[in-house]
Amino acid sequence: MKCCLIVDDSKVVRMVARKILEALQFEILEAGDGQQAMQACEQTMPDAILLDWNMPVMNGIDFLRQLRQHAGGDRPVVIFCTTENDMAHIQEALGAGANEYIMKPFDSDILESKFAQVGLL
C-alpha cells in the first residue's frame, strides 16, 4: 500500500482528500502545516505528498524546498493542492521541485487524474 501525506491547515480539506485517496488504496498521514509535515517526513518518507500552499507556521513552498534538501526528500511525489491559481505560482512550484499542481476547488476526478499522471495509480 502506498502512503500519502496530506498537508493542509483545513481539517475539512484533509478529510475530503483522505476519503478520495483511501478509496484509491492509499494509506493516509495528515499534517496541519509545513513544520508538522517535515516532522512526519523525518519519521517516514511518504510515497506522495498532497500539499497546500498557504498555512500557518510554515507554508507549502518553504516546506517543499526544505524537503528536497533533506536526505531521501527527493523521493516523494509532491502534488500541490492550493487556491493559488496563477501561472507565477505554478512556475514557482515547479521550480521548487513539485511534480504536479492542483488548483482548488478540486474533485475526485481531478485528484485521480493527477495521481494517475504522476504514475501513483
Added chain:
Amino acid sequence: MTPDDFQKLATLLKSQSGLVLGPDKSYLAESRLTPVARNWGFPDAKALIRALVRREGKGGDSKLLLEVVEAMTTNESFFFRDQRPFDQLRDVILPSLLTSRGTNKRLRIWSAACSSGQEPYSIAMILNDMQHKLRDWRIEIIATDLSRPILHRATEGRYTQFEVQRGLPVTLLAKYFTQDGDQWRISEQLRRMVTFKVHNLLDGPGTLGRFDIVYCRNVLIYFDQATKGKVLEGIAANLADDGFLTLGGAETVLGVTDKFKMVDGQRGLYARADGTATALKGAPGAAGQTGRVGAA
C-alpha cells in the same frame, strides 16, 4: 413531451446525425431542447418538436433542425483522454510513418468528432514535443465536428480551470497555455497547427481528402451498427495504405466492418485490412509499459 413526440425527434436526429436516442432519454431531450425552444419563441420542447415535424412536411427548416441536432450532441472531452492513444501516436504511429514516408515527408491527421478541441490539441502538443524529428515535415491536423458552437469553442482554445486539470500534465499547462481571466487559453502556436471545419460523419470523409492518421473516438458509441459500419468504411476508403485509425475505449471494428485489422499488441489501434501499416519492431506493446506524455 409525449412518447410520439419523442419518437419523431429520435427519427429526425438519427437521420441527420446518426445519433441514436435510447427510450430512456426523454428527460434528457426535454432538458436539452427547452433552451432551444425558448430561443426560437416556442413555449416548450414539445411545441418545438411539433413545429419541426410540421415544417419537415413542407421541405424542412434546416436552421432549426441543425440547432436541435447540435443541442442533442454530447460533447464531453478531455486532454490526452485515456492516455494510451496519445502514447501510441508518439511511440507506434509516428515512428512507423516516419519510416514509410521518409521521402515525401507529408502527413495528414484527422480528428473526427473533435468536440471542444482537446483531442486535436493533444495531438498538436505531441507533434510539437517531437519537433526535432519532424523538422522538414509538412503535417496538417484537420479537426471536424458537426456542432458549430462546439467548434467555435475549439477554435478559440479557451478552457476552464476544471478542463485544464483533467488529463493535462501541469508541465504542458505551463508550456502551452496562458491565463485569460478565469480561463486558460492554448497558445497561438498550437492553434495555428489545427484547422477546424464543420463536417458531418454521415457524409463520409470525401471532401476532406485522404488521411494518414484518423482519430475517431467516442462518437461511434452513439450510432447503431449500420451507421458505425458506413462511417468506418468511409474512413477506410480515405485512409492511406500505411495509415492508422484510433478508436475510443468502448469502440471496436469487430463485428462492424472487415476493412480494418487490429495492430498487434496495440489496443484500440487499427490499420487497413488490405494495407501495409505495421507497428515497428520494438514498439512498446501491450506487455510493455509505455512512457508518459510530458514526462521528463
